[in-house]
Amino acid sequence: MLSFVSDLRLVDHHCHGVLRDDVDRAGFEGMLTEADRTSPLGTSLFDSSIGLAVRRWCSPVLDLPPHAPADEYLARRRSLGAADVNRAFLMAADVDTYLVDGGLSPDLLLDHRELAAVTGAVSFEVVRLEYLAEQVVSAGCTASGFADAVRARLDSSTAVGAKSIAAYRVGLALRPERPTAKEVADAAGRWLASGGRCADEVLTRFLVWEALDRRLPVQFHVGYGDSDADLHRCDPLLLTDLLRATAGLGVPIMLLHNYPFHRNAGYLAQVFPHVFVDLGLTTHNVGHQASRLLAEALEIVPFGKFLFSTDAYGLAELYHLGVLLFRRALSDFLTAAMASGDVVEADAIRIAHLIGYENARRAYRLD
Amino acid sequence: MLSFVSDLRLVDHHCHGVLRDDVDRAGFEGMLTEADRTSPLGTSLFDSSIGLAVRRWCSPVLDLPPHAPADEYLARRRSLGAADVNRAFLMAADVDTYLVDGGLSPDLLLDHRELAAVTGAVSFEVVRLEYLAEQVVSAGCTASGFADAVRARLDSSTAVGAKSIAAYRVGLALRPERPTAKEVADAAGRWLASGGRCADEVLTRFLVWEALDRRLPVQFHVGYGDSDADLHRCDPLLLTDLLRATAGLGVPIMLLHNYPFHRNAGYLAQVFPHVFVDLGLTTHNVGHQASRLLAEALEIVPFGKFLFSTDAYGLAELYHLGVLLFRRALSDFLTAAMASGDVVEADAIRIAHLIGYENARRAYRLD
Amino acid sequence: MLSFVSDLRLVDHHCHGVLRDDVDRAGFEGMLTEADRTSPLGTSLFDSSIGLAVRRWCSPVLDLPPHAPADEYLARRRSLGAADVNRAFLMAADVDTYLVDGGLSPDLLLDHRELAAVTGAVSFEVVRLEYLAEQVVSAGCTASGFADAVRARLDSSTAVGAKSIAAYRVGLALRPERPTAKEVADAAGRWLASGGRCADEVLTRFLVWEALDRRLPVQFHVGYGDSDADLHRCDPLLLTDLLRATAGLGVPIMLLHNYPFHRNAGYLAQVFPHVFVDLGLTTHNVGHQASRLLAEALEIVPFGKFLFSTDAYGLAELYHLGVLLFRRALSDFLTAAMASGDVVEADAIRIAHLIGYENARRAYRLD
Secondary structure (H helix, E strand, C coil), rough: CCCHHHCCEEEEECCEEEECCCCHHHHHHHHCCCCCCCCCCCCCCCCCCHHHHHHHCHHHHHHHCCCCCHHHHHHHHHHHHHHHHHHHHHHHHHEEEEEECCCCCCCECCHHHHHHHHHHHHHHHHHHHHHHHHHHHHHCCCCCCHHHHHHHHHHHHCEEEECCCHHCCCCCCCCCCCCCCCHHHHHHHHHHCCCCCCCCCCHHHHHHHHHHHHCEEEEEECCCCCCCCCHHCCCCHHHHHHHHHHHCCCCEEEEEEECCCCCHHHHHHCCCCCCCEECCHHHHHHHHHHHHHHHHCCCCCCCCHHHCCCCCCEEEHHHHHHHHHHHHHHHHHHHHHHCCCCCCCHHHHHHHHHHHHHHHHHHHCCC | HCCCCCCCCEEEEEEEEEEEECCHHHHHHHHCCCCCCCCCCCCCCCCCHHHHHHHHCCCHHCCCCCCCCCHHHHHHHHHCCCHHHHHHHHHHHHCCCCEECCCCCCCCCCCHHHHHHHCCCCEEEEHHHHHHHHHHHHHHCCCHHHHHHHHHHHHCCCEEEEEEEEHCCCCCCCCCCCCHHHHHHHHHHHHHHCCCCCHHHHHHHHHHHHHHCCCCEEEECCCCCCCCCEEEEECCCHHHHHHHHHEEEEEEEEEEEECHHHHHHHHHHHHHHCCCEEECCCHCCHHHHHHHHHHCCCCCCCCHECCCCCCCCCHHHHHHHHHHHHHHHHHHHHHHHHHHHCCCCCHHHHHHHEEEEEEEHCCCCCC | CHHHHCCCCCCEECCEEEECCCCCHHHHHHHHHHCCCCCCCCCCCCCCCHHHHHHHHHHHHHHHCCCCCCCHHHHHHHCHHHHHHHHHHHHHHHEEEEEEEEECCCCEECCCCHHHHHHHCEEEEEEEHHHHHHHHHCCCCCCCCHHHHHHHHHCCCCCEEEEEHHHCCCCCCCCCCCCHHHHEEEEHHHHHHHHHCCCCCHHHHHHHHHHHHEEEEEEEEEEECCCCCCCCHCCCHHHHHHHHHHHHCCEEEEEECCCCCHHHHHHHEEEEEEEEEECCCHHHHHHHHHHHHHHHHHHCCCCHHHCCCCCCECCCCHHHHHHHHHHHHHHHHHHHHHHCCCCCCHHHHHHHHHHHHHHHHCCCCCC
């Protein structure tokens, strides 16, 4: 691996917390991929690209030989306990700065400060918009008071960015206009009457516009996720109207994950001034094939618009793999380009720094 | 090629019969790709990836040097006659077990028993649902009797799986619910009044649910096919609602072919417990580029959910090429992963066995 | 590079004119990719695949060392002046025959004759249908006279093909039928009343059918373009109904650019007798990654249906890069296929000639 890539400082601009407690085999397999659980019709989820990557790359971190069998690996993991496992993988990952979406299963996971404390890293919060709205409703509000209650929470937030899971809840075909006060109150009223999760197109748009008003970069889950999502409603191209409407604000919009729509995402990052993309989640899920995916993702996206993230969630292994497979893929990309004479080393170094941390620092104004 | 891949036992879980009689050049070219015939605006269909593959790999099977010119190849083929040509290629393909969809042009093709008899292979029937429905109508039935007539045929079938060409007839955006008896009778009535092929969304869903009731794995044509299909209605993601509705039944759903939506299909196989995928038809159509396609198809699909098939139809060459190019692609995939240290040989062998035959045997309960 | 590829005669079946005058840095960056301008949130557009390609491959043409810094490159460019720069790159590109869409910013660009005169090449005009319609309206016409005025202009045109930017104006989901005279007059009336650009689905279809009546091959912008387009309305599969309706006419339809839908386009070229595809615009935008894209584009398209184009516009560099990166990608494709024994040299040469110029000469009847 290129030394300037193996040493590259990293801002992980989108991840979640790591599990506080131990997990059994079923739980481990259930968090390994986007499947809920191992299927009785299939075989173990270790029989997958990411399963192979865990056995190869994570075994040595737990002082096992590479490619240890799954049972042996899980036994070793249990014998060490969650705290030691977390420390081992987070130290191996060696991320400089975490931006943490803490709104998914907060009870089970370390929060952003606890995560960072494991390795002495820096961390920032990313506020999950749908979770914030649900907190507003849980705390008690009226339909007409919903909007101001959301605003108050956003105003008091110390988050450096916002995150929307519109893809899971209403799809990405959001209308472009900021909803009116009446539309928001009406939608809130419907939600208060029906209960359930925040899954309303008007409210989603309201949340996004409010975040943009506060100059918070807005992250969108895009593409690949679990079976809750209708993937055909998760193509980033469906965001085009909203991107066009918000292009003039000068506030970044971050398209996360993007597989298998990563080329579509790259197009949006090229033509819209405020769009950035990453390849989080994908990188560790495709395991040893990550190099090809990163190369595809970098076809037309400006290098100043591509970010690093892991989207790691729960399993400490995913932080390590997200980093390691990314470094390997970036090194492969730059090594090939230098070998063919298409990039000189000084440019390769600059591109690595942009992608590893400079773009994130600039876009989120972390300094 | 890796010896454990060149020797790998194969269950071809989706193919058709081979032509009983000889074929002229126009007929040969018309069956080589998904084009109906050679276009006067283009050139020979031998000028394509599959055409190059025929000349390279099929010529030696007919005792010609590799890369024999098309005319020479076809002359040799004619001089041997259909029976010898079929035997030569099916012996070269060396498939252990065929699952044969016999519902397309049955008069022209060997049926599944005849196909298997050529080489002493084992064969099973896959019942083509739309063809079964058309047979019910041809045999004479009433609108209210249609459903039971379908059920009777399914009950007496010895098929190990069912196949739907919804993609060609109504698109894959099937609604998830099982249609009611009244809806089925009404739809059957409309069809009986209008005539033509089975091309009704309600009837398609009825057929699929009836097959699932009998625990028959249901194969769907997905993606790439001839110009009869509207490819934008053949994206497997359009099946999401139906897949969600049937996930709890424990009966496999097989997504066939999938090009160019193979990544979408792999996602479905990861997140839905009953979804399996293959790369049939694609493999021989892309010829020497099959290795890249197989690698893409294996990015996120669990190795326990990927099946081998040729989708060979009519031309004996397609059985040979479907097998050979698949073996070559699988060997390339595993060789590269072993060379980079990402997979050890024991795992590579296990993955090959899963994909070659174990997954099919388990999913179709062939033992 | 293979000598028969570096020497290959080329018909560029779709490009625009080159800039008549000099351009400053902002203007240069704005024409380099499909972004309107450099984003203050990103970095220079030289930080992209095409930016690296300019610095590597274009610097030596201006007598700078490869990989000259952007400022140095632009200073050298300015010191030479537009005429010298144009000549240097067009000579380096060495295109035999240009087919030029002159309907975009004609005031700023050399027309097809002027372009060809720079190097002594041959040139033909491709008439841009929406621009022709706008000229008809500018010249003054009535709603009922619109159709005949269009016909008169087409009849007097010396163009060898027509071009539609339906993708930008109305999307590619065109209905298949030829519109009636009344529908055209009504649509023209609405347009005359409202003003603006030609952006009406009925008029677009009318223009396309009129071009086909005159046996003019019709080029469609497909896929990737600037932020004016809704890329999800630019998938070539949306043209399926129109392609089916026009398949019997024997007049070619050319799908241009196609990224990231190049596999979908290849499918259409295989199954419809009159569909041809290219990879213009994409080739230079993806820079050193063009080889993978060309390989993907050639998976299932018959080699007799794939055309060369640059889609170069404005910057002289784009003609050079479009040619050079295409030659490099084609050479890589054929070299790999020969190395693995999948293609013999005589076939590789024939495929190169088909793609480089024979297909274009046949489809546009240039002889």
